[in-house]
Amino acid sequence: MNPFTYSSATAVEDAVRDNASHEGAAYIGGGTNLLDLMKENVARPTHLVGLNKLPLTSIEPTPEGGLRLGALATNADTAWNEEVKRRYPLLNQAILAGASPQLRNMATNGGNLLQRTRCYYFYDTATPCNKREPGSGCGAIGGFNRIHAILGASEQCIATHPSDMCIALAALAATVRVSGPRGERTIPFEDFHRLPGTTPERDNNLEPGELITGLDLPAKGFEKNFSYLKLRDRNSYAFALVSVAAALELDGDTIKDARLALGGVAHKPWRDQEAENLLKGQPATPETFARAAAKVVESAVGQGSNNFKIELARRAIVRALKQAAEGSQHASDVFLNSNP
């Protein structure tokens, strides 16, 4: 790791001010991704603003009937929160599908959104990477790209966003609350992360120095009919090749409302509202699900070693929607929800 100075903030305003007063500063929450990137010389902050004393760990109801997740609540405390389990089980399942118990005890909600891609070329400083070093090229295009994007990629970057939690947050249409040198603002979840385009070095739409303070979940949690289906090389502690967050609101057999978001396929959590519209008002049948799935992968492009993801995604969407409609969870994840 490169040398850096460290200070610990006790108030959001102090953290923002401290960050702004140091060239090359970065915030550190749980640190699980940032320290890893610093050890690999991918991230080289000269000053760290420690956030773990900020009063942002609570999980509380919002006046609108939703739930506010503190940016510094850990992924574990969020997943196992009673209100999250009861009202937003999709979020509970998505968080528990990611990382390990140790990492979930450290990683924060804000940090989960800000984790960087696990593209091996991004991590390997001996190879070109437009995200790490703009203009240097992309090692993944034409290289080993089994884990890479099939949707929304660009000629500069085919990296994927690695989060599970964010796929549920996209499906639930969360709102990101941020604080920065110019004050506070909120960002709809769909607008938070970016597609790579010609600026793959930017993962999200935070302005310099802005800090995530919380995530607001709307009142609607789709607690009856949901599924988080994660497909990966081993059934625990691995990143998704393809994951699907499916949520339905049913009136008898008719789909009143639907949400569909995918992980492991794009530079950002991939919510497809056109596919959702194909589900709404339709009977909850395999044919309806197949039409929505076909819509999602309509524009998918393989890069060679990840071509399999297109068919995998199509089938995973149908399966997740079926599980959601049946009110059953992903079979292998049911035990994650057990209680003492």
Add this chain to the structure above:
Amino acid sequence: MIQQSSTSAAAAGGVAAPPPTGTVRLTINGQQHTLQIAPWTTLLDALREYVHLTGTKKGCDHGQCGACTVLVNGKRINSCLSLAVMHEDHDITTIEGLGSQENLHPLQQAFIDHDAFQCGYCTPGQICSAQGLLNEGRAHTEEEIKEHMSGNLCRCGAYAGILNAVKEVVDSQLRMKN
């Protein structure tokens, strides 16, 4: 606040300056330690290199293997992906704080009884992780224990023994509760 020394290697005539340090106070296994360390010292390196508690192991140093697992306020974490300076107000428990040769922790005894290791390098992390699992109280069946222990790798492949050892202690705790 820990200030970085302004003396660069170049300014010192090509000789690297000693790393800038600051005071960090840690409570480890109930004992207070005052360390003079650089801010980039991980909790793992602080434990091993400065407090000389070498039971906690450095495996991958990237949060992938779990060998460095310790308990912070009773919760298991990867000490390699955390800075020591972030834990000044916390209670840290390492394998040395769980049991001793004369007074083995039930998990340590169960690991011996079930042949739950070969080389033993992952064992301190496995046992600290299992203690975290017991504290959480959410894993009871074999399937649950496997999932909740998935953050700890064992290169020797002693997983069957590890599972049996953890299951035995989980079962005995459940019996005591009921």
